[in-house]
Amino acid sequence: MTRALTAISVLLFLALAVVACAENPNEHVQSNEFFRPAADTRSQEQEGAASDAAAQQSQGEDQLSEQDEAGNAGEQATEQGEASEGSDEEPVPQDSQQAGGEQQEDESEEGSDGVPLQTAEDVIRRYTNPTYGYSIELICSPFCAPTSNGIDRVSFGSETGRALIGVDVFLDEQLDSEPLVRSLLDLERVEFSSIDATTTITGEKAERFNWEEDRRATGGFQVRWHAVLVRVNGLAIVLRAGAVLEDYDDVSDALERAIDSFFLPLEIAARPGRYERFDFALNYDTGDFAQEFGQPTDNPPSDQAGIFVLQSTTALKAVLSWQTLGEAFYDGDTAITQSLRDSLGIENVSGFVDAGTIDGRPARSGETETPFGTGVMMIRSYAWYCNDSGREFVLHVLDPEEPEAVALPLIAGFRCSVEDDAEEGVR
Numbered sequence: 024m025t026r027a028l029t030a031i032s033v034l035l036f037l038a039l040a041v042v043a044c045a046e047n048p049n050e051h052v053q054s055n056e057f058f059r060p061a062a063d064t065r066s067q068e069q070e071g072a073a074s075d076a077a078a079q080q081s082q083g084e085d086q087l088s089e090q091d092e093a094g095n096a097g098e099q100a101t102e103q104g105e106a107s108e109g110s111d112e113e114p115v116p117q118d119s120q121q122a123g124g125e126q127q128e129d130e131s132e133e134g135s136d137g138v139p140l141q142t143a144e145d146v147i148r149r150y151t152n153p154t155y156g157y158s159i160e161l162i163c164s165p166f167c168a169p170t171s172n173g174i175d176r177v178s179f180g181s182e183t184g185r186a187l188i189g190v191d192v193f194l195d196e197q198l199d200s201e202p203l204v205r206s207l208l209d210l211e212r213v214e215f216s217s218i219d220a221t222t223t224i225t226g227e228k229a230e231r232f233n234w235e236e237d238r239r240a241t242g243g244f245q246v247r248w249h250a251v252l253v254r255v256n257g258l259a260i261v262l263r264a265g266a267v268l269e270d271y272d273d274v275s276d277a278l279e280r281a282i283d284s285f286f287l288p289l290e291i292a293a294r295p296g297r298y299e300r301f302d303f304a305l306n307y308d309t310g311d312f313a314q315e316f317g318q319p320t321d322n323p324p325s326d327q328a329g330i331f332v333l334q335s336t337t338a339l340k341a342v343l344s345w346q347t348l349g350e351a352f353y354d355g356d357t358a359i360t361q362s363l364r365d366s367l368g369i370e371n372v373s374g375f376v377d378a379g380t381i382d383g384r385p386a387r388s389g390e391t392e393t394p395f396g397t398g399v400m401m402i403r404s405y406a407w408y409c410n411d412s413g414r415e416f417v418l419h420v421l422d423p424e425e426p427e428a429v430a431l432p433l434i435a436g437f438r439c440s441v442e443d444d445a446e447e448g449v450r
Contacts, residue, residue, distance in 0.1 A: 147160050165182050166186075174298070181274060185266060189262075195258055217232075218231070223251075224283065231249060246266065251285060303414070303416075303440065312333070315331055339421055345414050345417075349413065359388075369391055369402070384409060
């Protein structure tokens with residue numbers, strides 16, 4: 024039981040983490056990387072062109088070569104510097120560099136404009152959200168972990184933990200902009216210092232809200248915040264950027280870079296509350312925090328294998344895993360047992376029964392009880408097989424009282440194929 028509780032705590036930590044480290048990448052993180060040009064060698068126009076090129080590459084390319092962590096990126100100055108000059112070529116993968124990751128010593132190489140390439144200590148990476156397609160640029164330092172497993176909500180903390188950049192996607196509540204931002208970000212008692220009309224890098228109309236929060240009386244900090252609200256395709260997308268006031272001047276350039284580089288695609292079809300990234304569909308509560316991981320978690324999720332995690336405001340709520348498997352090898356009870364062990368470290372599942380059908384496929388179910396805090400956590404597990412895609416699905420729902428009730432809406436909205444979902448008009 025101790026092992027089970029420890030495993031649950033570990034997964035709960037993963038679900039609560041606002042910044043996933045580079046060991047949990049998704050395929051669009053670091054989709055473009057280039058050195059920040061030295062201020063005395065290039066004009067602002069050239070720097071802007073590099074940023075535009077990065078945005079175009081990030082939007083147009085499905086999947087670029089996987090990059091190493093930010094700490095190793097500083098050793099690739101010459102090759103990545105060319106990418107920042109607006110080249111149409113993809114960034115050179117790390118494994119094509121010098122053996123052992125040694126830094127190129129030829130600093131006199133010229134760029135396409137004939138200006139000697141120079142490097143700075145910081146590096147810029149563009150994060151692209153794989154579900155909604157928006158992207159922002161993050162400067163390292165201070166934002167050296169440009170990876171997030173969040174779906175509707177992503178956050179990037181600074182190295183010191185005293186600055187934050189994040190993006191939240193909501194369904195538009197059709198309120199005026201100021202009450203909408205107050206409602207979405209829970210800012211009822213905040214007084215905005217200014218509200219300014221602005222635009223994103225792709226030209227969408229936006230509004231910028233600026234304010235400070237002083238929580239020193241309750242042991243917190245005085246923080247300066249900015250939020251940019253963009254309303255497109257029935258969505259309210261909010262970019263947040265802020266820092267502890269004492270540190271603000273040191274990170275203000277990075278915060279402004281994220282705001283100025285905010286890129287949105289022309290069309291956004293995805294909606295909060297509906298997960299359908301890998302040709303299957305699942306409904307979930309928009310009040311929950313949704314994340315996705317690969318299997319194993321140091322890989323990105325794919326149509327072959329992955330994990331979808333739901334976190335309520337207080338605890339881990341549900342874990343859905345999938346993997347490609349020949350139908351002859353599928354067994355529902357075995358799938359539940361192995362998934363519980365691999366994802367939660369629990370092996371005492373029992374009470375296997377037939378559980379009707381899920382999207383017309385026969386399902387099996389099992390139950391587990393495990394200590395949690397001062398009480399008991401109930402876990403109800405379901406397994407089924409989608410023949411068309413050749414994938415095994417296992418759902419674990421956690422609730423101290425009625426996990427079946429929590430599972431019902433997740434099961435009812437599940438579809439083995441997004442195409443079948445569209446034909447049925449389930450949205």
